[in-house]
Amino acid sequence: MNSGKNAPGAAIPAKTVIIGATGRMGAMLRARALAAGLAVAGADQPLTPEILAPACAGADLALICVPAAVFEDVLLRVRPHLPSTAVLADITSVKEQPLRQMERLWPGPVVGTHPLFGPQPDPDADQPVAVTPGRNATDRDLAMAEGFFTALGCRTFRTTAEKHDQAMARIQNMNFITNLAYFALLAGQKDLLPFLTPSFRRRQNAARKMLTEDAQLFAGLFEANPHSHEAVRQYRQMLNLAAAGDIDLLCRRAQWWWNTK
Secondary structure, three states: OOOOOOOOOOOOOOOEEEEOOOOHHHHHHHHHHHHOOOOEEEEOOOOOHHHHHHHHOOOOEEEEOOOHHHHHHHHHHHHHHOOOOOEEEEOOOOOHHHHHHHHHHOOOOEEEEEEOOOOOOOOOOOOEEEEEEOOOOOHHHHHHHHHHHHHOOOEEEEOOHHHHHHHHHHHHHHHHHHHHHHHHHHOOOHHHHHHOOHHHHHHHHHHHHHHOOOHHHHHHHHHHOOOHHHHHHHHHHHHHHHHOOOHHHHHHHHOHHHHOO
16 A cells, blocks of 8 residues: 555645545545544535534535435535635546536536545555546645545546546446346356356355445446446447457457556
């Protein structure tokens, strides 16, 4: 994991407010921020003015940690209580849509972030965070968001919302959709049960949480990402090659992952 030292130019916010502070990601980020000695407040349902006003007062950075499906409604509730100079940021796994929503509803600086790890990361693993500039975001505003995450021991990198969503359509959404389609295809076929192999069970175990506990979350992210359906079309081309018998070609392409430096 990153040593936790601030990246060049990073600026730790004097106060951060986390909206969605009892959700899995929000709670994890708040706990780590407190452990790192940061000034951080939290708010969660019910997002009433009585809860939001003191939590948001004096915040330099407002980090919205809620699902994409309720994102705009939460922004409307939070907006009246934020200082006009606050940097508004999110952590959703899709960036183009929430950036547009934040830019429409917030006249101040907007920054998109996406921690590329879950609420229980391996403490020794690399913990990258994508940072995407929004409207009115200066280098100082970006550094504010980066400073929060680097203080937690994360590694930040800057990209665009479009590049981020194109990547997530292939890395995150296709992982979900291919597992979903595979296990949906085999569902109900009890005659297969005596033939299950260790490799099948490893895939089954790896997909369990995604397709049971988190299925609604991943389905929402798939639909919210404008590049998801193009990624499915490209994957279908690979399946067409398999159906045509071009297995060697697919193997050579796939082996790039183990041959690349």
